[in-house]
Amino acid sequence: MCWGVLGKLLMVDGVEGEVEVGGATVRALVAIDDVKPGDVVLVHAGVVIEKLDRESVLANLAVYYDLVKYHYVFNGFSEGEAGERAREELAKLARDLGVSEGEVLAALTEGSGKVVRESIEQVEIPEEAFYIDYTIQLAETDYLQVTHYSNYLRVCERAFMSMLASAGTSYSRLIHEYGVFIPTVEVSAKIKSPSRLDNTLRAYVWIEEIGRKHLKYRCLIYNQTTKKLAADITHIAVCTDTAITTSHEIPKEIKTTLEKLAAKKSNTKQ
Numbered sequence: 001m002c003w004g005v006l007g008k009l010l011m012v013d014g015v016e017g018e019v020e021v022g023g024a025t026v027r028a029l030v031a032i033d034d035v036k037p038g039d040v041v042l043v044h045a046g047v048v049i050e051k052l053d054r055e056s057v058l059a060n061l062a063v064y065y066d067l068v069k070y071h072y073v074f075n076g077f078s079e080g081e082a083g084e085r086a087r088e089e090l091a092k093l094a095r096d097l098g099v100s101e102g103e104v105l106a107a108l109t110e111g112s113g114k115v116v117r118e119s120i121e122q123v124e125i126p127e128e129a130f131y132i133d134y135t136i137q138l139a140e141t142d143y144l145q146v147t148h149y150s151n152y153l154r155v156c157e158r159a160f161m162s163m164l165a166s167a168g169t170s171y172s173r174l175i176h177e178y179g180v181f182i183p184t185v186e187v188s189a190k191i192k193s194p195s196r197l198d199n200t201l202r203a204y205v206w207i208e209e210i211g212r213k214h215l216k217y218r219c220l221i222y223n224q225t226t227k228k229l230a231a232d233i234t235h236i237a238v239c240t241d242t243a244i245t246t247s248h249e250i251p252k253e254i255k256t257t258l259e260k261l262a263a264k265k266s267n268t269k270q
Contacts, residue, residue: 005021005043005044006040006064006097007020007022007042007097008040008041008097009039009048011037012030012036012037015031017029017035021043022093026046028048029047029048030048032048032049032050035051038098040057040097054099057099058099058103058104061090061094061099066193066226067144067146068085068089068090069085070194070196074145125204125206125220126263128263129206129263130206130261131202132158132162132202132203133200133203133224134158134201134202134203135200136195136197136198136201137197138197141196141197146196147196149231152191152221152231152233153233156203156219157184159203159205159219160219163261164261167261169258178251179241179242180239180242180251181239181240182238182240182250183237183238183240184236185236186235187233187235188233189232190231190232192230192231192232193226193228195225195226195230196225198225199223199226200223201224201230202221203219203220203221203222204220204222205217205219206261206263208234208262209262210255213247213248213249214236214238214239216236218232219231219234219235220232220233
């Protein structure tokens with residue numbers, strides 16, 4: 001998973017600027033408008049990509065705290081020692097950004113939906129939702145042993161295919177019996193908090209909409225180890241032939257099965 005770096009903009013000169021990051025001054029391309037010295041910005045790959053309001057700064061600092069804490073845990077520190085060191089680094093970064101230490105610590109502990117510490121209880125999961133449990137593997141993480149964002153999509157696909165199989169509509173049946181399958185053509189994803197090696201995820205999946213040729217399904221990935229929502233991902237899939245040349249109507253028998261899996265509040269289009 002790739003994260004941008006928080007910094008305070010010191011100077012803007014055309015398309016370039018200087019940003020204070022962790023006590024060091026770096027030059028970066030400025031890819032956004034309406035920024036001025038003193039603004040807190042997000043820098044990624046040497047480019048200023050976003051200006052952050054106070055709420056967004058707190059949300060990013062909460063993520064930073066988690067990353068630093070588990071870096072220390074990974075290097076042999078106890079949970080308590082790791083948390084203390086992470087808070088010290090967080091306080092220094094907050095001061096550099098012009099945010100009070102007390103405000104940041106309050107955001108970490110209050111569990112407010114205004115920061116990324118969103119709990120699963122704040123998201124409505126229909127009774128019809130299907131779920132699988134999955135443990136993060138080493139090959140799915142980066143050098144910090146944080147799950148790469150693309151692997152959340154794979155977890156969603158596992159959950160979706162397991163849901164279809166549980167209803168007797170496996171992908172192999174779609175292909176060999178009906179000559180079609182339903183590939184994803186559009187994804188909307190929000191990564192809420194990091195997951196790490198050996199964390200156990202619970203992926204909830206349900207169908208939100210069924211059309212003549214398409215369906216929309218949603219997947220919420222809850223990290224049972226950290227007790228946080230890790231990702232919220234919506235897929236749109238279109239029924240097509242196996243050569244992916246033309247779209248097709250979803251076979252009637254398959255559509256009937258999908259309607260049984262759909263959440264009651266879903267919009268089933270004719």
